[in-house]
Amino acid sequence: MSSTHARERGLKGKVALITGAGGGIGRGIARCLAEEGVHLALADISQSGAETAAEEMEEFGVNVIPHTLDVTDKSQCVDIVDAINKEMGSLDIVVNNAGVIGGTDFKLGMPLSDINEDDWDDTYNVNVKGVFLLCQASLEKMKGKGWGRIINISSRAGRDGRETIPHYSASKAAVIIFTQALAREVARAGITVNAVCPGLIWSAMWEQLATQFRKKFPNFKGKAAREVFDYFVEQTPMGVEQSTEDIGRAVAFLASDDAKTITGQAILVDSGAVMH
Numbered sequence: 001m002s003s004t005h006a007r008e009r010g011l012k013g014k015v016a017l018i019t020g021a022g023g024g025i026g027r028g029i030a031r032c033l034a035e036e037g038v039h040l041a042l043a044d045i046s047q048s049g050a051e052t053a054a055e056e057m058e059e060f061g062v063n064v065i066p067h068t069l070d071v072t073d074k075s076q077c078v079d080i081v082d083a084i085n086k087e088m089g090s091l092d093i094v095v096n097n098a099g100v101i102g103g104t105d106f107k108l109g110m111p112l113s114d115i116n117e118d119d120w121d122d123t124y125n126v127n128v129k130g131v132f133l134l135c136q137a138s139l140e141k142m143k144g145k146g147w148g149r150i151i152n153i154s155s156r157a158g159r160d161g162r163e164t165i166p167h168y169s170a171s172k173a174a175v176i177i178f179t180q181a182l183a184r185e186v187a188r189a190g191i192t193v194n195a196v197c198p199g200l201i202w203s204a205m206w207e208q209l210a211t212q213f214r215k216k217f218p219n220f221k222g223k224a225a226r227e228v229f230d231y232f233v234e235q236t237p238m239g240v241e242q243s244t245e246d247i248g249r250a251v252a253f254l255a256s257d258d259a260k261t262i263t264g265q266a267i268l269v270d271s272g273a274v275m276h
C-alpha cells in the first residue's frame with residue numbers, strides 16, 4: 001500500500017563531506033545520503049576515485065563536487081572545509097571514512113614482528129590523525145550554527161582486537177575513544193559525534209587483506225581472495241557479509257533527526273560478530 005505521508009528525517013538539503021569517497025564503503029555512504037537529498041562533497045586522495053564516485057551520484061539529482069584530499073595534511077583539511085562552506089553553503093555532516101590497513105609493504109601482523117614501523121605510522125596517520133584533523137577543521141562553523149553531525153568509520157576490529165591486524169585494531173579503537181571524547185565536548189553545541197563499526201565488506205581493502213592471508217596461512221593457499229573473505233563471513237553468527245549500503249544506512253540514520261539524541265556511540269554493523 002502506498003502512503004502519501006513519506007517521513008522526512010531532516011536530511012534533505014544538508015551538505016555532507018565524505019572522505020575516502022572513492023572506495024567501496026565511501027561510495028555506499030554517498031549513495032545512501034544522496035538518496036535522502038543530501039548534497040555531497042566527495043573527497044579522496046585519489047583524484048580519479050573522487051571523480052568516478054561523483055559521476056556515479058549524478059542520478060540522484062543532488063549537488064556533487066569531487067575533491068582531492070589527503071586527510072593526513074592539516075592545510076588540505078582546513079582548505080576543503082573552507083571551500084565547501086563557500087561553494088555549497090555550509091558543511092553539516094562530516095563522514096570520516098578514509099582508512100588504510102598498513103603501509104605499502106603491508107603484511108599480516110602475526111607474529112607481531114611482521115608489522116613494520118611504516119605499517120604502524122601510515123595506519124595511525126590516516127585512520128587516527130586524519131579523523132582528528134578534519135574534526136578540528138570542521139567544528140568551529142558547526143558550533144557557530146548550533147548543528148552538526150560527525151560520523152567516524154571505525155571497525156569491528158576496534159571493538160575486538162584481531163591478532164592478524166593489531167596496528168589496525170588499535171587505530172580503530174583509538175577512533176572510538178576519540179569519538180566519545182569529542183562527543184562530550186560538543187554535546188551542548190547541537191553536534192553529535194558517533195562511530196560506525198563495519199564488519200566484513202568486500203572492497204579493495206579486503207582484497208588486500210585476503211591476499212596476505214593466502215600468502216601466510218597454509219589453509220588458505222590456492223584459494224581465491226574472495227574465498228578467503230567468504231570463510232570469515234561464514235564464522236559470523238548471521239553468516240552474511242555487509243553491503244556498502246548497510247554501512248551507508250547506518251551513517252544516514254546517525255546523521256538524521258531520528259538519531260538526534262544519540263551521541264558518543266560506536267554502532268556495530270557486523271552480522272552479530274561482536275556483541276559487547
Ligand SMILES: NC(=O)c1ccc[n+]([C@@H]2O[C@H](COP(=O)([O-])OP(=O)(O)OC[C@H]3O[C@@H](n4cnc5c(N)ncnc54)[C@H](O)[C@@H]3O)[C@@H](O)[C@H]2O)c1
Binds near residue numbers: 025043046072200206
Ligand atoms: N572493508 C571492510 O570490511 C571494512 C571493515 C571495517 C572497517 N572498514 C573501514 O571502512 C573504511 C572504508 O574502507 P573500504 O573497505 O571502503 O576500503 P577502500 O580501500 O575501498 O577505500 C578506502 C579509501 O580511502 C582512500 N584513502 C586512503 N588514504 C587516504 C588519505 N590519506 N586521504 C584521503 N583518502 C584516503 C583510498 O584512496 C580509498 O578510496 C576504512 O576506514 C576502513 O578501515 C572497512
